[in-house]
Amino acid sequence: xxxxxxAAADAGPPEGIGLESELxxxxxxxxxxxxxxxxxxVADLPGGARGYLVLVAxxxxxxxSQLALGxxxxxxxxxxTYLLDDLEARGLITRRPDPRDRxxxxxLITDEGRAQLDRARGRISLAExxxxxxxxxxxxxxxxxxxxxxxxxAQREALVSEGGC
Amino acid sequence: xxxxxxAAADAGPPEGIGLESELxxxxxxxxxxxxxxxxxxVADLPGGARGYLVLVAxxxxxxxSQLALGxxxxxxxxxxTYLLDDLEARGLITRRPDPRDRxxxxxLITDEGRAQLDRARGRISLAExxxxxxxxxxxxxxxxxxxxxxxxxAQREALVSEGGC
DNA sequence: TATTGTTATACTCTATAACTATA
DNA sequence: TATAGTTATAGAGTATAACAATA
Numbered sequence: 283x284x285x286x287x288x289a290a291a292d293a294g295p296p297e298g299i300g301l302e303s304e305l306x307x308x309x310x311x312x313x314x315x316x317x318x319x320x321x322x323x324v325a326d327l328p329g330g331a332r333g334y335l336v337l338v339a340x341x342x343x344x345x346x347s348q349l350a351l352g353x354x355x356x357x358x359x360x361x362x363t364y365l366l367d368d369l370e371a372r373g374l375i376t377r378r379p380d381p382r383d384r385x386x387x388x389x390l391i392t393d394e395g396r397a398q399l400d401r402a403r404g405r406i407s408l409a410e411x412x413x414x415x416x417x418x419x420x421x422x423x424x425x426x427x428x429x430x431x432x433x434x435x436a437q438r439e440a441l442v443s444e445g446g447c
Numbered sequence: 448x449x450x451x452x453x454a455a456a457d458a459g460p461p462e463g464i465g466l467e468s469e470l471x472x473x474x475x476x477x478x479x480x481x482x483x484x485x486x487x488x489v490a491d492l493p494g495g496a497r498g499y500l501v502l503v504a505x506x507x508x509x510x511x512s513q514l515a516l517g518x519x520x521x522x523x524x525x526x527x528t529y530l531l532d533d534l535e536a537r538g539l540i541t542r543r544p545d546p547r548d549r550x551x552x553x554x555l556i557t558d559e560g561r562a563q564l565d566r567a568r569g570r571i572s573l574a575e576x577x578x579x580x581x582x583x584x585x586x587x588x589x590x591x592x593x594x595x596x597x598x599x600x601a602q603r604e605a606l607v608s609e610g611g612c
Numbered sequence: 613t614a615t616t617g618t619t620a621t622a623c624t625c626t627a628t629a630a631c632t633a634t635a
Numbered sequence: 636t637a638t639a640g641t642t643a644t645a646g647a648g649t650a651t652a653a654c655a656a657t658a
Binding site: 513514 | 618620
């Protein structure tokens, strides 16, 4: 019959602490779950989730250099090169030399890029809602706010260490 | 001089929505940051963070099959095989045939495994605290609780989809 | 026929190093 | 000498398929 060993001897209860109290476990499971629900939303963008975040970053603010852009979305400059190649080939971004520093290239989002981004944004919103489905509205908002706060300082510290990506 | 193009024209303020409002960005940055602060804490465990989570799962409850264990920590059974090989070679776990189902093997943590786990747990706690450093105690507790809640249902849905890992 | 564990294989992501052109 | 971008390469992490033993 079905194994279901849990039914046999339930003598081993949650003896204090288990996986669910591990922050690393939560992060791992949520990362996987978000990838699961969001992959389809960005499937038609070059680079998938990475391409999406690049477009989001480009949609607001000054046209950044490739390096600055990579730091915003935690992508190595070597990855940025071919990711931007793909986005440019599809007409979602353009690159032009920075007049102030001829080593650098400014990255700009195109109208087509904005259009695709807006469509993807709607799909991503649905995916996010699915991920947080069993939180009520205030809890979901609180979780988003706390995550954003931790992520913001995490990014700052990533720039300090600045060893790898 | 240093480029610091941000100093030049600061005309591009956060015009409404940017990366920080993206849940996917927060998750991405936090995953990377946690890996950064926690890798050292589990460096002497076979499999690093994955080995650590396996030990945590084994430390409480009934000895699970390799498959059940993999589902708890979101690892494919093909990965479990050599991860457990490594943990067993170091004497942190043992495997024995399940008397009720001779296809399956029960995985047990050893005394040495518990000892190493306890030491790693202390180091991980410090790393977690570093990650959440700029939250006060109530906010940190709230974030942990919300993450655990989302992670728990995320895991349940992973078992349903059960296509990949 | 379906499932557990194993092995082998391929694909993606990430990390490192070397090169160019500018500064 | 140091930096932005490119290219090539190697290494993890993950996924897929095939197999043996058992249900």
